[in-house]
Amino acid sequence: MNLILLGPPGAGKGTQAKILEEQMGFKQLSTGDMLRAAKAAGTEIGLKAKAVMDRGDLVSDDIVIGIVSERLDQPDVKKGVVFDGFPRTPAQAEALDKLLASKGQKLNAVIEMKVDDEALVKRIVGRYTCAKCGQGYHEEFAKPKQAGTCDVCGSTEFTRRADDNEKTVRDRLHVYNTQTAPLVAYYRAQGNLHVIDGMADIAVVTREMSSVLSRVKA
Ligand code: AP5
Ligand code: MG
Numbered sequence: 001m002n003l004i005l006l007g008p009p010g011a012g013k014g015t016q017a018k019i020l021e022e023q024m025g026f027k028q029l030s031t032g033d034m035l036r037a038a039k040a041a042g043t044e045i046g047l048k049a050k051a052v053m054d055r056g057d058l059v060s061d062d063i064v065i066g067i068v069s070e071r072l073d074q075p076d077v078k079k080g081v082v083f084d085g086f087p088r089t090p091a092q093a094e095a096l097d098k099l100l101a102s103k104g105q106k107l108n109a110v111i112e113m114k115v116d117d118e119a120l121v122k123r124i125v126g127r128y129t130c131a132k133c134g135q136g137y138h139e140e141f142a143k144p145k146q147a148g149t150c151d152v153c154g155s156t157e158f159t160r161r162a163d164d165n166e167k168t169v170r171d172r173l174h175v176y177n178t179q180t181a182p183l184v185a186y187y188r189a190q191g192n193l194h195v196i197d198g199m200a201d202i203a204v205v206t207r208e209m210s211s212v213l214s215r216v217k218a
């Protein structure tokens with residue numbers, strides 16, 4: 001089963017994709033994480049993407065479709081993918097339909113996560129991540145059990161994303177509303193769209209997603 005989580009920055013795509021991976025056997029495919037890894041490794045793609053990402057614009061369709069296409073050729077994604085942050089433009093959505101069809105697969109559901117703009121800004125500005133294992137946290141909404149220590153791996157070092165400041169978040173929101181929001185109509189026309197309230201607590205959102213997935217045909 002292949003699933004897209006569609007929503008603005010801070011909607012909770014990454015948080016829920018990780019939970020779906022752990023609980024339901026999906027493989028998370030986050031183009032943001034892949035581009036950040038390329039940036040950290042200093043690859044050609046990473047160097048091209050850095051400035052674009054840091055100012056909150058979209059990396060070119062060619063680059064992003066290329067990395068997704070390569071990733072979908074690997075064996076660990078055959079059982080089902082939860083796409084997190086991809087597609088983000090109509091051209092990416094059309095390319096994904098073609099890629100899946102060429103592999104004898106299809107898209108089963110698109111879950112749109114709706115969250116108010118001010119809540120999004122608060123979520124992004126308070127977000128941080130374990131530097132060792134990548135577990136995500138939030139200063140207010142998702143604190144580690146013991147302050148300053150990662151629940152998963154015990155590390156005491158954390159990082160913040162270069163694009164997680166108020167100015168860039170507002171620019172990313174504008175980019176979402178102008179370039180990505182048209183995908184809602186695209187997937188509604190395909191009959192794949194499910195809308196959920198992303199304002200609820202993390203566990204409540206997970207339950208709503210499971211309920212959507214239980215109604216979707218494999
Ligand atoms: P990407 O990494 O995809 O970032 P984004 O879409 O801006 O989304 P975020 O990762 O910021 O938010 P999220 O929805 O994952 O929220 P999270 O679960 O972390 O993209 C980054 C950049 O890469 C783009 O700007 C672009 O430049 C480039 N890029 C990536 N993909 C691309 C593509 N396809 N095409 C072109 N360019 C691309 O949650 C946020 C915080 O809130 C966390 O702290 C979390 O703990 C907390 N939280 C989560 N859920 C809840 C809840 N229900 N209640 C309270 N708090 C919550
Ligand atoms: Mg994310």
Ligand code: ZN
Nearest residue numbers: 130133150153
């Ligand atoms: Zn950790």
